[in-house]
Amino acid sequence: MGDIEHALLQGALLLGAVSIVVFGLTLLVARRFIARPTEALLAVAQRWREGDLAARAPDCDRRSEFGQIAVAYNAMAAALQRREEELRGYAEAQEARVAERTRELVLANDRLQAEISERRNTEAALLQAQKVQAVGQLAGGIAHDFNNILQAVLGGVGLIRRRAGDAAAIQRMAGMIEDAARRGESVTRRLLTFARREELRADTLDVGELLGGLREVLSATLGAKIRVEVEAAPGLPPVLADRGQMETVLVNLATNARDAMPDGGRLVLSAKAVQAGNAGEVDGLAPGAYIHLVVADTGEGMSAATLASAPEPFFTTKPLGQGTGLGLAMARSFAHGSGGALAITSEQGQGTSVSLWLPVTNRRVGSNVAPTWERQTPKPTGPTRRPRVLLVDDEPIVREVLAAQLAEEGYDVAERENGSAALDLLHQGGSFDLLVSDLAMPGLDGVALIREAQRRQPGLPAILITGYAGDAAALAVGTAVGGTFALLRKPVTGAQLADQVAALLNSLPGTLEAAR
Template sequence: MAIEHLTDGARGGAETPLHILLLEDSDLDSELLTVVLDGAGLTYRLERTMTREAFTAAAVECRHDLILADYVLPTFDGLSALAIAREHCPEIPFVFVSGTLGEDIAVEALKNGATDYVTKQRLDRLPTVIVRALAEARAHAERRAAERALRALNETLETRVAERTRELAEANVALRRQIVERERVEEALRQAQRLEAVGQLTSGVAHDFNNLLTVIAGNIEFLARAVSDDRSRHRLEMMRGAAERGARLTAQLLAFSRRQRLDPVPVRLNETAASMRDLLQSSIGGAVRIEMTLQPDLWPALVDATQIELIILNLAINARDAMAVGGCLTIETANVRLGAAPSRPEEPPPGEYAMVAVSDTGSGIPPEVLHRVFEPFFTTKEVGKGSGLGLAQVYGFAKQSGGGVRIETEAGEGTTVRVYLPRVAADEGVEAAEPGEIDCATSRNAGDKPALLVVDDDSAVREITVTKLSEAGYVIREAGSGLAAIHVLEQDPCFDLVVVDFAMPGMNGVDVAAEIRKSWPAIPVIFVTGYADQTALTRGGIGEDRIVQKPFLDGELERKVAAALHTHRAPGLKLVSSR
C-alpha cells in the first residue's frame, strides 16, 4: 500500500493507474513481474512489447509513466532500447530488469541514461526502485519547469524593466500636472474666499452706513423746511448731495453680496450633472476617471441652479485631493424617501428628496476626523493647502435649501458624500389652522387716518421713518424690536400696514413678517433695508414694490406705503388672529 500511495501521489491522484511499458520476450518473466507488482498493491496498466518495431512505436507516443526493459532480447539488446527511449521520450524513467545484467554492464547502462536496474534474482527490490524512479522523474520535471520559467523571466526582464520605467515616468509627469493644477485651483479658491470675506465685511459695514445716512438725509430734509436764508439752504443742499454720494458708494460696496444670492427654482439634477462633465474633467485632471450613474425618472429639486453646480464642483475637487495619483470619481443621482429621524445634525429630516452623490476611490476619512468635517475652518491639509470651508459650505447650502448631507467612508476604499435636496411636488400646500376673526370695523371710523406700525431697532432711524410717515398723514405706533411688534399686535391687531426693518437682532424683519402672515394675514408689510442684496426678501416672494432702500430718497417710502394701503385697505376691514 505504501507503494500505491507514493506512486499515486506522484501522479496526482489515487484513481489514475500507472501506465508501464514492458520490453520482455519471456512469458514466464512477464508473469513473474506481474505477480510482484500485484503483490505490492500497485495500481497499474501494463503494455508489453517484444520487438524493436513495437517498442519504437510505443516510445514515440510518449504516453507511459515508466519503462521496464530486459537487457537480453532476441532481435536487439537493452542498450539499443535505452537509446531509442532517450531519443523519443527522455523524460520517462527507464529501469532495466534482467537476469544476466552484470555490474559493469549496469554501470554502463546508468551512464547511458538508465534510471536504475533490478536483477531478476532480486525482484523484491522492484517496487522500491519504481517509487524512487518516479520521484526522481517528478523532481527532474519540476526542475526543468523552473529552469524554463527562469529562462523566460530572464529573457523578458529587460523589457519589463523598460516598461516599468516608462510607467513610472508617465505617473511622475501626471503627478506633476496634478500638483500644478491643484495649486492653480487652490489659489483660485483662496481668492474666492477672500472676496467672499470682503463681501461679507462690506455688507455689514455698508448696512450700518446706510442707517447713518438715513438719519443724516432725513434730518437734512427736516431742516430744509425750517431754513429760509439762501446760504443755509445751499449748505443743506451740499450735505444732501454728500449723503446721496455716500448712498451710491455703499450700494457699490454691497454689490459683492449679490454673488451669493440663492434663487431656488426647479432643477433637473441629471441635466446639471451631465452638463458639468467637461468642467469637472478639466478641474480634476486626466488622471481621474469620471463615471455617472443617473436615475432616469429623477424628481426635480428645488434649489439654486448656480449653487448646486458649485457644490458638485467643490465635492469633485475634494474627491480629487483624496486620490493621490488618480482614481475614479462617480456622480450618482437617485430618488430617496427617508423615514428615520436624523442621527447627526447634518443629516436630512424625514421626507422625499432628490439626491446627488459624489464618490471617490481615495484614502477615506479616519473616524477621529469624520465627526469634525463639517466644522468651518477644520482641515487636515497642511498650512496653506486648504481652507476647511468646502464641506461646511456644502452643509450650509443643503440645510438652507431644506435638505441635508450624509457621508459614507471606509479607510483605503474611498468616500461618498450624499447631498439630499427637497423635491418639487405638485401638491405642496398645507392647510392652515382656521383662525379666529376680529372685526376692526367696530373700532374704526370711515374717516380715520390709516394706522401704521413702524418696527426698527435703531431709534434714530425709527424717528426719521416715523416723522416722514406722520407728516404724510398717518397715525403711527412704534416698536423697537420684532418681539415688541408681536406684543403690540397681540394687544391691538387693527393696523393698516406694518413697516419693518429687515436687519434686527433676535427676530429680523422676515421673521416678523412670517408671524404676521400666520396670525394676521390681512395686514400688509413693507420692508426697509440698508442691504443692496435683497436675497432673503425676494426669496420669500416679496416684490420690489414692498422693499424700500435706505437711506430714503425722493419720497420712495411715502409712495410705496401709499400704494400698499391703496391695494389692501377696504371699508369694514376684518383682521384675523389665531391668538
Template sequence: MSQGTILAVDDEPDILIALEDLFEDEYRVLTTTKPAEALAILAATPEIAVILSDQRMPGMTGDAMLAEARKIHDAQAILLTGYADMSAVVAALNQGGITGYATKPWDAALLRNTVRQAYERHALGRELATERALLRGLLDNAEDAISFKDAEGRFVRLNARKAAGLGQSVAACLGRTEDFLTGDGAVLAADAAAVARGEPADTLVAQGAIGAERWRHVTRVPIRDGAGAITHLATIERDVTEQKSLEARLRQSDKMQALGTLAGGIAHDFNNLLTAILGSLELVGPKIADQPRVQRLVTNATQAAQRGATLTRRLLSFSRSRDLRPRAVDVNGLIEGMHDLLGGSLGGLVSVETRLAPEAPAACVDPDQLELAILNLCINARDAMPEGGTIRVATHVLRIDDDPDLVPGDYMSVEIADSGTGIAPEILARVCEPFFTTKSVGQGTGLGLAMVFGLAQQSAGRLRIASAPGTGTRVEIVLPRADAASPAEAARAPAARPAARSARILVVDDDAEVRHVTASFLSSFGYTESEAADGASALSLLEREGFDLVVADLAMPGMTGVELAEIVRARWATMPVLIVTGHAEAIPIPADLPVLRKPFESVDLAAEVSRLLDRAA
C-alpha cells in the first residue's frame, strides 16, 4: 500500500503515541490533543485520508468535532470510544458523521483493518470524484452533444448542448427517451441496432429543409458492465455541416475545373470549325453577288455560325476564371440581344417579358459577365416556376444617396422577377454562398448567384434579393452609370480592306481548313502567302525563303505557336509573329505577343496584319 496520511486526535498524549506506533509503518501519522487544532490541520492538509478521534475530549466531543470536519474535508472518520459512549456513536453513525468506530481498549488487528478499509474507501471516493469531475468537465465544455442512455434508451446523463438540441433542459430529459422528446422513432431504432451489434457505430444524419440542412455525425458506443453485458449506450454527436459544405465545394470545384478543361478543348475545336465556316462563307460572298437567293442562304448560314461563336464565347466565359473587364455597356441593347439565347435556354413553359427604361444610360460592367448573370437569374426563375409563367426583365435609372455600401450617384438597375415558389428565409440567407444549391445532384453547380453577387460587388454595385415562400422572387443588380457605350459594344460597320502591299506571310496551322481560309484572306488582300502544317515545317520554310510576317496557331502538336514565336524572335529578330487561337487560356501567351481570337473576320485579320507590318517597317 502506498503511504497515506491519517490524523489522530486524543487529549491523552499516551494514546496518541500508541496510535502512532501502531500505524507509522503504513501511514504518515499526524497527531494533536486539541479538537480545534485538529480542524486547523484538516483545513491545511487536503491529503489526509482517515481521522481517528477520541469521543470524550475537553472543549469539544469527538462526534461534534468530526461533524465540523465533515464540512471542510472528505476524510473518512473513525470514532474511538468506550462502551459508555455508545449512544453518541449510534447518533454519529446515523447522521453520517463517521464511517466506523473502535472501542477502547482496541484490538490492534481489528483497528488496523478498520483504518485500512476506511483508507481504501477514501481512495475510491476520490477516484470516483475525479471521474465525475472529468465527466462533468467533458460534458459541460465539449462542443459535441454527448449523452448516456440506459438499455431502454432513457437518458441517464447528458450535456447542455445535447439538451438544447432537443429543445429541453437537462433535467427535463433525464429518465426520458429521445423519441419521446422528438417524436422521431428512427433514433430509438438506431440506438437499438447499435446495442444489438455490440460495437461502436457511426451514422450521418441530416435535419432541416433541403439546401439548408444541418448535418450531424453520430457515434454510438455500447457500454458493458463487469460481466460483459451491455447496460448503457453513449452517443456523441458532432455538427459537420461546415465539413459537408467544404466537401461539396471541393467536389464542385473539381467539376468546374474539369468543365473548364472540357470547355477549352471544345472551344478550340469548335472555333476552328467556325473559322473555316465563316471564312469560307465570306470568301464565297463576292462570287454570288448576282444570285440573291444564294446570298440569302449564305447570310443565314453566316448568322447561324456567328451565333455558334457567341455560344462558344459564353461557354468559355462561364467555365474560366478571369478578372472582370468593365466598360460602358448599353444594358438595354445587351438584354434585347439575348432574346434568342433566353428563348433557347428557358424552354417553352415560360415567357420573358422585358420592360426597359427608355433612353437608359450605359452602365459600367463587364458585358460578358452581365449577360451570364442575367441568363443564370432567368434560369433560376424558370426553375422556380415548374408549371410555367412569366419572367420579367426590367431596367431602371436610379439616383442613390443614402446607401452606406454605395457611393452617392446615378445607377442603372437590372431586375429579374418571377411569380414562382419563392425562397424560405433560412435558404435566402445562404443563396449567395459559393456552391450552395437546393437543386438535385447534376442540376445545379451552386455558383450562379455567387457569381452574380461577385459581379455586383466587383462592379462597385450591389445585389438585392427579395423573396418569401409563395410570393415569387425579385433580384435586383445595381450597377454604376457610365457616360456612353464603348465602340466595342456598338454595331460595327464593315471596314474597308487595306490596300495591298508587298509582303510575304507564312501561315502555320495544323487545321487544313483554317489554314486555307486564313491564307485565302491574306491572298485577297494582295499579300503573298505560304502555308505550313506545323512548327517544324514552318522553320524549314523560314530557313529557305524570306518572309515578312508569321501567322501561327496557338495549339499545335509538337510545337506550340508560342514556342515557334520564341524561335522566330531569336533567329529573325525583326520578323513579327501573330498568334491566332480559339482558346487563349489553353497556353500562357507572353503579354508582348499579339493575339487574334478565332473565329475572326477578314477585316480583323487585315487590320492586325497591317498594323504589325507597319510597325516592323
C-alpha cells in the first residue's frame, strides 16, 4: 500500500506539473494569437469611429481568422475612405458651382437694377421731352394769348395817363388791367405746372374745373379753326391723379386731334361718372366707380392697322421731326398708373375718340392743399411803432411796387437790390422785424440770404417770394430754411403780401402794430 500511495503521489505531482505547463502554454498562445490581434482591431476601430479612415489594422497571418478579419476590415475602411473622398470632392464641386451661380445671379441682379434705373431715367426724359414738345407746339397760341393780354395792359395804361383827372375812368381801366393780368397769371401758372419736372404727386382733382381751365388754354392755342367744347356734368366726384401729368396727357391728345383736323373741326372734352360692374367690360378695368373722360375730334380718323399700332411707343404717322409717337403711349401709362384704363375708337373720315377711365376717390378736393391766409392785422401791444421790413429783390420795378404796397399798409420799408447789400445793412446795426426776399437773385439767393440773416438776427421771420411753380420748390425751400418762414408765389397782390406779413408778426411775442 505504501508503494501504491507513493506511485499515486508521483502521478498527481506529474499531472499537476503537466497541467501547469499546459495552462502556461495556453496563456502564451492566447496572448500571442488572440488578445493582441483583438486589441489591435479594437484600437483601429476606435480611430475609424473618430473619423480617421486612413488607419489600418496590423498585418496578421492571413491564414488565421483574425488575419482574415483584419484584411476585411482594412478593405472596408479603404472603401469608406474612397467614398468619403468622392463625397468631399462632390461637395466641393457643388459649393464651387453654387458660388459661381451666386456670382452670376448677383451680376444679373446688378445689370437688372441698372437697366431698371436706366429705363426710369429714359421714361422721365421722354416724358419731359414730350412736355417740351407740347409746349413748343402750343407756343404760337400762347404768344397770341399773351399779346392780347399785353394789348389790354398797355392800352389801359395809356388811357390812364390821358385821363389822369377822371377817377372813374382810372378805376375802370385799373380793373381792366387787373383782369388782363389775372388772365396772364392763370396761363403762366398752367404752363409752369404743365412743364415742371418733379416727382409725381397724386392729388384730388375736380375734373370739371380742370377741363374748364384747359379749355381757356386750348381755345387760344389750337387755332381759330378748332372749336373746343367741354361737356362735364355738374357735381362730378373727384379723382386721385397727378395734375401735371393729367394736363400733359390731355394737351397731347388735343394736339393730336388738331393735327388730325388740318381744315378745322370740333374738339370735345367730356366727362361723366360711370360704374364698371364687370371686369371684362373694358380691358384692364376693375369693377368700381370711375370718371369717364373722352377726348373726341371730327378729324380724319385712323385705319384699322394704324389704330392697332397707335398706342405703341414711338409709333407716329407724322413726318420726321414733327412727332415722337409718345402721346398715346404716355396716356395709356398714365391711365394704368392711376388705376384706370384707356381705349381708342376711330374710323377713317369719322374722327377719333380717346377714352380715359380714372377711379373716383372719397377724398375731398383740396384736402391736401395748405389753407390761404385770411385777412389779418397785427395785434396792438401798448405803445405802437411802424414795424420795419427789409425788402430784397433784384428787379427794380418789382421791388418798387412791393415797397409801395407795404408802405401803404403802414410798414417802414428798407429796400435793397441783392443779398449782399441786405447783409451789409444788417451788419451796420440795422434791426428789422421781418425780411421779404426774392428767391432767384444773382450771387446770394433768397434761401442763403434768409439763413444768414437769421443767423445774425435770431428769430427774424422771413417771407420768400418765388415765380416757380409746384410743391417741390416749397418742400425744398422749407427744408433749407428754419425759423418763422412763409413762401409766396408770384404774382402776389399787396393785400396778400400784407396779410402774410401781419400773420408772421402776429405769431411772434411782443408784436408791433402797423400804423394804419
